[in-house]
Amino acid sequence: MCFASCGKEPDGKYVGEIFDWESEVFQARSLRIEGQDYFLQLILRQVGQEMPAELLFRQQKTNKEKLRTGTWRMGDGKRVIAFPDGKEVQEYFLYKKGSRFVLEDRWGLVDDNGSMFVLIRNKGKSRKRSFPITFTFDSDGEAHFTSQALPKGISGEWQMIDKRVAASFLDVGTGERQKYFLFWxxxxLAIEKLTMYLPFFHKYYVRLPDEAKASGPFFAKELREGFDSGRFGERHEASHDNQTWIPIEKVKGFEPGSRRLKRKNWMYHTVFDDPPVLKPR
Known part of the structure; x- marks a missing residue:
């Protein structure tokens, strides 16, 4: 049913709250590995700016457990989970596949049957949090968005698409773009879907011309910081693929204010089962 307000243009300020995962618990209740049955549990948390991770393996016959602790971050369409392992860091990757999640590493994780490690989100143990959000719509098509993560807000624009409101906001500092689709x-107003566009920039390995082993990889900004601190010099070379090398000062984005070389954009959709509601203020 279409209300009288269906398809009308928004005007002024609308406030509400949105929910995000505070802790996510992923489980595989039975994995057959080297003839033994294991229970696996992965916990990813967001605590302020910190993002701790825990990975638990439990042998079901003996109940012997191995717990690893580390950190996680959003990667190129995947969650990247890092666990210190002596002087090295072991990385795992978690991505969604249908209604489930796949956990893998660089060499491929498989059980005795050759199947991938498939996990499900335990919604009963996972926890969400709410935080306030505010949209402001101007009659000239400009919009403003504030949230707990963006208290100063970011500006953007809005337009009507098929009787729905589409509002797009760009964080100039990170290059992240958020696009909200709202309906009356x-x-x-209620938020139907959120699409995130996150750019990924090239990282570079660094070496001296006579060195066989390179260090890195580093973002262009980190190269500049290393250069300014004296860690890198004019003789250093940089490469994003460990094959083609250029002078470090030729890297795009090396000079302050210059544009970095973008590899690609990662796009992520969130469709809300229970759409957050925004009330006019």
Missing amino acids: KGDH
């Missing part, structure tokens, strides 16, 4: 629910 009486006199209130």
Whole structure:
């Protein structure tokens, strides 16, 4: 049913709250590895700016457990989970596949049957948190968005698409773009879908011309910081693939204010089962 407000243009300020995962618990209840049955549990948390991770393996016959602790971050369409292992760091990758999640490493994780490690999110043990958000729509098509993560807000634009409101905001500092699709629910707006566009920039290995082993990889900004601190010099070379080398000062984005070389954009969609409602203020 279409209300009288269906398809009307928004005007002014709308406030509400949105939910995000505070801790996510992923489990594989039975994995057959080297003839033994294991229970696996992965916990990813967001605690302020910190993002701790825990990986638990439990042998089901003996209940012997191995717990690893580390950190996680959003990667190129995957969650990247890092665990210190002596002087090295072991990385795992978690990505969604249908309604489930796949956990893998650089060499490929498989059980005795050759199947991937498939996990499910335990919604009963996972926890969400809410935080306030505010949209402001101007009649000239400009928009403003504030949230707990962006208290100063970011500006953008809005337009009507098929009787729905599409609002797009760009964080100039990170290059991240958020696009919200909203529909009318009486006199209130509800968020139907959120699309995130996150750019990924090249990282570079660094070496001296007579060195066989390179260090890195580093972002262009980190190269500049290393150069300014004296760690790198004019003789250093850089390469994003460990094959083609250029002078470090020729790297795009090396000079402050210059544009970095972008590898590609990662796009992620969130469709809300229970759409957050925004009330006019």
